[in-house]
Amino acid sequence: MRMVSLLTAFLMAPVAQAQNTLSVEEREAFGAEVAGCWNLGGLAEGAKTPVVTVAFSLSRDGVPVADSLRLIGTGKDTAEAVKSAYQAARRAILRCGAKGYKLPLEKYEIWRNTELTFNPERMSLR
Numbered sequence: 001m002r003m004v005s006l007l008t009a010f011l012m013a014p015v016a017q018a019q020n021t022l023s024v025e026e027r028e029a030f031g032a033e034v035a036g037c038w039n040l041g042g043l044a045e046g047a048k049t050p051v052v053t054v055a056f057s058l059s060r061d062g063v064p065v066a067d068s069l070r071l072i073g074t075g076k077d078t079a080e081a082v083k084s085a086y087q088a089a090r091r092a093i094l095r096c097g098a099k100g101y102k103l104p105l106e107k108y109e110i111w112r113n114t115e116l117t118f119n120p121e122r123m124s125l126r
Helices: 024-035 079-096 105-111
Strands: 007-010 052-057 070-074 113-118
């Protein structure tokens, strides 16, 4: 059985849009889409535990803007482990988003700038 919930997704709305958020179901569906492409199998052993937070922008059609991806948070892991974990997260975001994530267009202002926290220790079956 495949691990589906591999990450904790936090979608950060601009301050002016703070009252408007994605529903729990919308956030979970988005997280599941990304998790489907998050592959930790090829990482070095030390890279399987770092928690990394990646920020990025999405176009109106839900496609990640490749040059917007950036690492914005890490735990206290080695630089090599963090780099490896970030690259795996980056690949997952870009691979699964190549055709656009299924996000509600009417909420574009909320999800256009997104942060995802990838946490391998919170793996669970759903």
